[in-house]
Amino acid sequence: MLWACVLLPHLALDTVLRRHPAPDQPLALVTGPLQRRVLSAVNAAAAAQGLHRGQSVAAAEALCGALQVIDDDPARVARTRDFLAAWAYRYSSQVSLDLPGALVLEVEGSLGLFGPWPAFEARLRDDLRALGFRHRIAMAPTAAAAAVLARHQDGLAVTTPGVMHAALSSVPVAQARLPGKAAAAFERMAVRRLGQVLALPRASLGQRHGPALLSHLDQLLGHAPETLALYRPPDAFDEKIELNYDVESSLALLFPLRRLTADLAAYLAGRDGGVSRFVLRLGHEDREDTEVVVGLLAPERQPAMLFELARGRLERVAVPAPVRTLRLLARELPPFVPAARELFEARPQQSVDWPSLRERLRARLGNDAVYGLEAVADHRPERSWKRRDGIAPPSAPAHAPPAPRPTWLLPRPVPLHGRPLRLLAGPERIESGWWDGGDVQRDYYVVETAQGQRAWAYCAAGEHGPYMLHGWFA
Template identity: 60%
Template sequence: MHWACLLLPQLALDGVLRRHPSPHEPLALLTGPAQRRVLHAVNPAAKTLGLRAGMGWAAAQALCSGFTTVEHDPEATERLRRLLAAWAYGFSSQVSTDLPHAVVLEVGGSLKLFGPWPRFEARLREELQALGIRHRITLAPNPQAARLLGNVGDGLALDDDDLVTGLGRIPVDRAGLPSEVATALSRMGLRRLQQVFALPRDGLARRFPRDLLSWLDTVRGLQEAPLRHYRPPDRFDSRIELEHEVESSQALLFPLRRLTADLAAFLAGRDGGVQRFVLRLEHDRRTDTEVVVGLLAPEREASVLFELARGRLEQARVPAPVRGLRLLARELPSFVPARRDLFDLRPQQAVPWLQLRERLRARLGDDAVHGLAVQADHRPEHAWRRLDRDDALTIKPPVSRRVRTSAVSSSVEVITPLPGELDNGIPIPRLRPGWLLSEPHPLPDHGLRLLAGPERIESGWWDDGDARRDYYLIETGTGQRGWAWCPAGTHGPWTLHGWFA
């Protein structure tokens, strides 16, 4: 077996910096009781000011000013580690968070899918960097050995043949042993683990806790220490508390992008999608504002989720300043990626129809984007109907009488062909405008030029909406081309029913 260890040395600080609007400015995490406040962690900009982890709050204030402080939240740090476990679950079914400050996963069964270890390791690093997480990655035959390697370096890898030799070079004071055990071993003159490995077991058992022998056997692969395997939950719930009150929806886009990226990582880990999630805008002394983001089909692409949530958020009415932003997703159906051709000739900037539809619904509202279905009626205003569902119905129009007349003579020829049939070997054209007016309106007849027609439509006698019209393709004096009709058998008055592009 091959176990990878993702050591997370600055996870608490990363959890704050990844949602902070100015992560490159000096920042420190505070912890401890009110009587003795200390710095739990500091970012690189704060280190340049002389601040360091473990420094007292009073000493830090005396040393410098102009740095930001944030309260350390161990629960938030643990939630972030579970999120990373959900992300790692997309690479392996054996993931554990039992070892301190790390996520370990069995990767031996995944190398055939994700490539040899150097390529697999590069992918892990790339995605962790995109999530804003500093890390070390090591590889060993068992998870405890991989975790031990993370204490001394990054990118280290051992196999079964060189496991004991490689672990033996690790200093005792960096082996992660309890402080009293490491101190006692150092006082005995033992500096590296290979010296500890060589000691008689009986002597170690008499002078040290039994846990030491068990730990030594586990890291060398002589015995197994069972770990609890992570299983992703059936819902996603993440929250970001803002540093100050926000009144503009634009200022919420930065934490929104982070939340949707975390949701996408969570969904990728469980190989699922999301069809509905809720944004909760938290206010002081006021009920939370809920913004519902619903999709017609499951999705899990981070950029798509962000754009949809952004469109809904920009439409929402925020009644009070926002103190926190929470994303809650309970409906997590299975996700089936869109089928693509092997040689996809679409331009890179082209957006698939499903994603474009969802963006339009988010920007314009649910009522503004809908489907259309053909109805069995030749009157243009009744020939279609609205579809609120995603499916589309196609109904064949029935046979009806159509009359074609000459624009220069009074001769009339009655024909009854189906759409697309041939008349003397020539297809009968059916010109329809791309823009059909919702309400036809009168059109002045001066300057009009008749380009084609007429096409007579007679229908609607059964619903008291009888229509007898002759339709023409016309051109106005300004060069616009339209679709206009006049009462059957006449040449006016004209009524405009649509425009051609």
């Protein structure tokens, strides 16, 4: 087996920055009791002002008056780790979060699908950069070794036990993830490299540092099996962004909305599924949440499509009160079947395919504004069709009409004025509807007006006028 470790050294800070509207402004995470709040992480702008981890909040604000502080919330970080595991599940069915600050995934079984490791690694890095997480990646035959090597050298990939042993030997003891206080004890003994630890007598190591160290070393080298709890994706997506300010317009919600829909798309890709309905909940301080329901006619998972649909629905909602939180909840997650594509697409580059255009129109105009038509087995033209919702293919009519029908049928017939009329085809007699009170007896003609237009008109059965216009031919 081959394991890849994705080390996330700035996970808590990246979790906040990726959802912050101004990540380039000085920002710090704070922790500790109320009497002594200290900085636990700072972004690049804050570090440029002289701020650092462990500094008191009072001293930091004295140095940087524009500093924004946010609580370092372990629950928020845990939710982010679960989200990243759902993302990694797209690439491997064996994903684990057991190692702190990292996730590991078995990749040997996925190389045939995603290409050789350099291409696979590049794909992982592209995804992580798009999601907004700084990272280090390494690959090794054991998950523990991959985690140690990712901390030691970003991008290192070893595939055999011999090369892995040599790579681990050069790792500093402080980076070897040794249990308990073993690393500090070895430092005091002037044992600086993991290779020096491995050269020590095994019995002496066990007596001095206990069986936990021996077990860790055996798992590093692959001499003992690793017991990792494997991740299983949940059956629903539920993410919330807490805003640090009051938002009174839907326009200001577009940035967090884009991040939430992108996260939803990454989660759906991990499940190899789509979403047919999701809900946006706008949280207010002193009143119930405002719900915005986004329904789709077919399962989708493209981030741009999900964002456009949610944006269209959100822009049509009047925000009743300032918004403090934005939550996206998706429970209806059916299988996703990509649309069939031709090998050589004839569609122009800037055009939009019909499913995307249909969903955008429904988001902008409303669900009832976009629908299809379906033929009905009725000879009366005004009753030969019905409105069809959804995406199911229309059923074939029971009887095909004996003559051509116009592409534009008027809502109701109107008198056809203008002379002379040239009769091109007809008459076609339609007598129907006696059983439901809508009896009609008409003779239909295809006529040409003086302006050269082709029309579909009728008169009473057996008569030769006056004519009533019922439709136009293209």
